[in-house]
Amino acid sequence: MTTDPADAALKALAEPRRRAILQLVAHDELAAGEIAAAFDVSRTAVSQHLTVLKEAGLLHERREATRRLYRARPEGLAELRDLLEDLWDSALDTARRLVEADRDTAAREEIA
Amino acid sequence: MTTDPADAALKALAEPRRRAILQLVAHDELAAGEIAAAFDVSRTAVSQHLTVLKEAGLLHERREATRRLYRARPEGLAELRDLLEDLWDSALDTARRLVEADRDTAAREEIA
DNA sequence: GACGAACGTCAGTGTCTACTGACAGATAGG
DNA sequence: CCTATCTGTCAGTAGACACTGACGTTCGTC
Numbered sequence: 001m002t003t004d005p006a007d008a009a010l011k012a013l014a015e016p017r018r019r020a021i022l023q024l025v026a027h028d029e030l031a032a033g034e035i036a037a038a039f040d041v042s043r044t045a046v047s048q049h050l051t052v053l054k055e056a057g058l059l060h061e062r063r064e065a066t067r068r069l070y071r072a073r074p075e076g077l078a079e080l081r082d083l084l085e086d087l088w089d090s091a092l093d094t095a096r097r098l099v100e101a102d103r104d105t106a107a108r109e110e111i112a
Numbered sequence: 113m114t115t116d117p118a119d120a121a122l123k124a125l126a127e128p129r130r131r132a133i134l135q136l137v138a139h140d141e142l143a144a145g146e147i148a149a150a151f152d153v154s155r156t157a158v159s160q161h162l163t164v165l166k167e168a169g170l171l172h173e174r175r176e177a178t179r180r181l182y183r184a185r186p187e188g189l190a191e192l193r194d195l196l197e198d199l200w201d202s203a204l205d206t207a208r209r210l211v212e213a214d215r216d217t218a219a220r221e222e223i224a
Numbered sequence: 225g226a227c228g229a230a231c232g233t234c235a236g237t238g239t240c241t242a243c244t245g246a247c248a249g250a251t252a253g254g
Numbered sequence: 255c256c257t258a259t260c261t262g263t264c265a266g267t268a269g270a271c272a273c274t275g276a277c278g279t280t281c282g283t284c
Contacts, residue, residue: 049242090139091138091186155232
């Protein structure tokens, strides 16, 4: 059981159906049955996916009688977005630094 | 074999060691052996992780004699960042809409 | 060419994951 | 209480995935 929110979010979203589920409930609050109807797998499979998303902090759940209604929790994506932002920034800096070092090397080789 | 860059990136990054590898080479270009030395698994395992990252478009590779040098490719993260941005925006809109609908409902119930 | 260093590829293995149908619990209406 | 609806839980399974050691390829030096 992971305690790193970005790790949990990544693992949850790496599975295409879970990603599709989250995209559905990011647009509109839906009941579990409505979500399941959008897929060609068993209700059980969908229920398990919902559990993973919920435990990753990506879903907000409320009940109306027997119905469980789900919508996406934007805050669940925050750490993951931060992680990607950091990676992006680091990667850009490093790429720039190396490209410039390459240019310096190439220029020196042209002079020689 | 997936052709969706965001899917490939997510699947690559869902594995913690691959994530750690990408973070290392986002900071500095490293040789395969240097990367492997940072982990307590076999060189083969690391080589396989590098292959996954490379095929997901997240690594840039160059050779110096027998050495393979890797750095992170920022552009490999672009689609994933876009996907998360869209999810974030949708989820925020929906959450706001539902919270306001809830407020309206609660206000109506207080009057009654 | 022989040798050593660097590292990818191959083939096999144990664990994990996404799937299934059946069962169980919660809720509301008659 | 009974019945119907909704949906999570249970237990089992096939395939995917991260691991391993051995083998193969590339490169540079002697």
